[in-house]
Amino acid sequence: MLEQQLINALSLGSVYALFALGFTLVFGVLGVINLAHGAVFMVGAYAALTVITALNLPLWAGLIAAMLAAGVVGALIDFLVLKPLRRRNAPHLIPMIATIGVGIILNNTVQGIFGASNLRFPHGTVPEESIQIGDLHVTAIELGIILASFVLMAILMIVMRRTQFGRALRAIAESPKAAWLLGINVERLFLVTSFAAAALGGIAGVLIGLYSNALFPLMGQPMLHKGIAVIILGGMGDIRGAMIGGLFLGFAEVLSVVYIGSTMRDAVAFGLLFLILLIRPQGLFGKIVQRKA
Numbered sequence: 001m002l003e004q005q006l007i008n009a010l011s012l013g014s015v016y017a018l019f020a021l022g023f024t025l026v027f028g029v030l031g032v033i034n035l036a037h038g039a040v041f042m043v044g045a046y047a048a049l050t051v052i053t054a055l056n057l058p059l060w061a062g063l064i065a066a067m068l069a070a071g072v073v074g075a076l077i078d079f080l081v082l083k084p085l086r087r088r089n090a091p092h093l094i095p096m097i098a099t100i101g102v103g104i105i106l107n108n109t110v111q112g113i114f115g116a117s118n119l120r121f122p123h124g125t126v127p128e129e130s131i132q133i134g135d136l137h138v139t140a141i142e143l144g145i146i147l148a149s150f151v152l153m154a155i156l157m158i159v160m161r162r163t164q165f166g167r168a169l170r171a172i173a174e175s176p177k178a179a180w181l182l183g184i185n186v187e188r189l190f191l192v193t194s195f196a197a198a199a200l201g202g203i204a205g206v207l208i209g210l211y212s213n214a215l216f217p218l219m220g221q222p223m224l225h226k227g228i229a230v231i232i233l234g235g236m237g238d239i240r241g242a243m244i245g246g247l248f249l250g251f252a253e254v255l256s257v258v259y260i261g262s263t264m265r266d267a268v269a270f271g272l273l274f275l276i277l278l279i280r281p282q283g284l285f286g287k288i289v290q291r292k293a
Contacts, residue, residue, distance in 0.1 A: 004137065006251075009247075009255065010251075014250070015149070017153070018152065021156060021243070023197070026193065028173050029173050030078075030082065033095075034077070034197075036077055036099040037103075037197075037227065038223050038227070039102070040077075040202065041201040041205040041219075041220045043073050043202065044201060048065055048205075049062070059126060062125075063203060070199055071198050071202065073106070074194045074198020081102060118216050119214075119215045156239050168184050204223075208223065230249055233249070233273050233277070234283050256268035
């Protein structure tokens with residue numbers, strides 16, 4: 001039924017959007033494409049699994065653990081890797097290469113601790129009842145993913161546009177040097193941004209682990225590829241674009257499975273993305289500008 005497939009597409013697109021929110025936040029403020037974000041996403045999922053299984057705590061405690069674990073990892077990446085590179089005025093490609101290495105280290109570390117086989121959250125972690133609206137069935141995890149992505153996007157939009165903190169971040173995104181001259185503690189806000197973006201990735205890791213019912217050390221790699229596609233489609237560094245780009249990719253994948261076949265889902269989705277970027281290379285909400293010193 002088409003209506004049911006649209007619900008599936010909305011939940012899948014919301015997962016992509018939630019992952020991309022943290023991804024685009026780092027790029028918008030730090031000007032770095034953090035290619036370790038997929039591994040941080042995976043760390044959050046495993047942190048939640050550990051808390052829920054080892055300590056027998058409920059899902060909300062697992063989500064908090066995922067946020068804290070992923071956030072700390074994200075802050076450490078900024079403090080130990082990105083900050084020294086900023087001090088040396090390293091070219092833009094160097095941080096990308098460095099974060100690839102960090103991602104590999106995180107993947108191998110988790111694989112060494114938990115093994116390479118698939119793990120699952122315990123039965124009953126999420127209520128199995130579904131909400132029925134006519135012929136539509138919406139599960140608790142689908143509803144949670146959709147609500148979480150839209151609520152977090154709204155919170156980020158409000159913070160960025162209506163608070164002093166958000167104005168400081170926008171000033172840094174425009175010109176870190178000018179922000180520093182205005183008295184903004186640029187390095188501290190870089191650290192806070194890295195923590196917040198990674199925490200969002202950790203939440204996304206838990207939700208996709210519940211949605212797919214599988215956790216494995218390389219689970220972040222497919223999401224990383226989709227996340228890059230989403231932020232490019234939506235416009236690099238734009239929160240609205242991350243949300244709409246994620247939903248677009250989710251709908252394109254699900255509808256291509258329905259009408260063409262599962263073997264063509266990625267080809268169709270990325271083909272449509274390519275066509276859109278041919279028409280609008282800067283993405284849906286992006287601007288072709290150069291970041292100032």
